[in-house]
Amino acid sequence: MTQAHPRISKAVIPAAGLGTRFLPATKATPKEMLPVVDKPAIQYVVEEAASAGLDDVLMITGRNKRPLEDHFDRNYELESALQKKGDADRLAKVQESSDLATMHYVRQGDPKGLGHAVLCAAPHVGHEPFAVLLGDDLIDPRDPLLARMVQVQEQHGGSVIALMEVAPEQIHLYGCAAVDATPDSDVVKVHDLVEKPSAADAPSNYAIIGRYVLDPHVFDILRKTEPGRGGEIQLTDALQQLAADEKIGGPVHGVVFKGRRYDTGDRGDYLRAIVQLACEREDLGPDFRTWLRSYVTEEM
Ligand code: UTP
Numbered sequence: 001m002t003q004a005h006p007r008i009s010k011a012v013i014p015a016a017g018l019g020t021r022f023l024p025a026t027k028a029t030p031k032e033m034l035p036v037v038d039k040p041a042i043q044y045v046v047e048e049a050a051s052a053g054l055d056d057v058l059m060i061t062g063r064n065k066r067p068l069e070d071h072f073d074r075n076y077e078l079e080s081a082l083q084k085k086g087d088a089d090r091l092a093k094v095q096e097s098s099d100l101a102t103m104h105y106v107r108q109g110d111p112k113g114l115g116h117a118v119l120c121a122a123p124h125v126g127h128e129p130f131a132v133l134l135g136d137d138l139i140d141p142r143d144p145l146l147a148r149m150v151q152v153q154e155q156h157g158g159s160v161i162a163l164m165e166v167a168p169e170q171i172h173l174y175g176c177a178a179v180d181a182t183p184d185s186d187v188v189k190v191h192d193l194v195e196k197p198s199a200a201d202a203p204s205n206y207a208i209i210g211r212y213v214l215d216p217h218v219f220d221i222l223r224k225t226e227p228g229r230g231g232e233i234q235l236t237d238a239l240q241q242l243a244a245d246e247k248i249g250g251p252v253h254g255v256v257f258k259g260r261r262y263d264t265g266d267r268g269d270y271l272r273a274i275v276q277l278a279c280e281r282e283d284l285g286p287d288f289r290t291w292l293r294s295y296v297t298e299e300m
Pocket of ligand 1: 014015016018019020021022060108113114116117134135265
């Protein structure tokens with residue numbers, strides 16, 4: 001429809017949550033640093049932003065989050081030790097994370113909810129549309145989602161959220177969208193959002209997952225949004241207002257994602273992600289699959 005929108009270049013990654021579902025592991029370590037096979041979960045997320053062309057990344061951090069900054073910075077001591085050993089493969093692995101994107105950090109102070117974390121990005125983002133990627137939601141790199149969302153935002157303006165169909169008994173775990181179809185089979189128009197509804201009250205089985213492309217008007221709404229469910233300032237509440245009144249910041253569309261996604265903030269899904277990704281790895285997969293097959297046959 002229009003090309004008048006500036007090209008989206010900024011990604012915001014909220015990673016200031018307390019990660020209580022992973023205690024005690026997250027007592028002194030951010031949950032985003034927990035390894036998924038041999039890379040911290042957060043590196044997959046920054047790689048995803050960079051491969052969608054968003055190379056300006058603002059991470060929202062908080063207490064205990066220093067390792068996040070260190071991970072995306074150079075480590076000269078380690079680099080020179082590996083250089084001396086002539087270990088080029090491992091040297092490349094160490095350097096990879098510091099070369100991905102231009103990283104910026106802001107501290108949330110009090111983790112008052114995802115909406116509040118996103119609001120902390122306002123001074124950095126300014127007046128451009130921007131992407132939000134949740135640090136504990138992992139989208140398989142073979143199923144690109146963010147690039148499609150950026151494309152839909154450039155076509156329609158406004159904001160774009162990522163949706164996934166879930167079983168009715170799962171919808172109470174998510175934000176849920178009331179939608180209308182559009183001519184594109186993977187795109188819907190969102191006209192209402194409800195945070196964690198019961199199956200009976202849910203307007204659909206479209207669950208909101210952790211990728212967003214947002215119009216900057218969301219900041220004006222977040223500034224006025226009162227704490228909602230759980231005493232936290234909810235991003236869904238602000239998006240609900242955007243969806244209800246197109247005049248504020250344009251329409252809200254949803255991209256329906258049918259690819260592979262892992263919620264690494266949940267212990268069960270975290271374990272499934274590791275097993276699945278390890279099985280598919282060229283270097284580890286063959287041995288690991290053989291072991292897993294015999295373990296499952298013998299133990300189950
Ligand atoms: P979660 O709902 O998973 O919360 O936040 P959490 O605190 O990290 O984890 P649990 O439930 O206590 O185990 C979703 C995303 O929003 C970020 C989190 O870091 C996570 O990436 N978040 C949440 C913030 O940045 N700030 C907040 O105040 C809340």
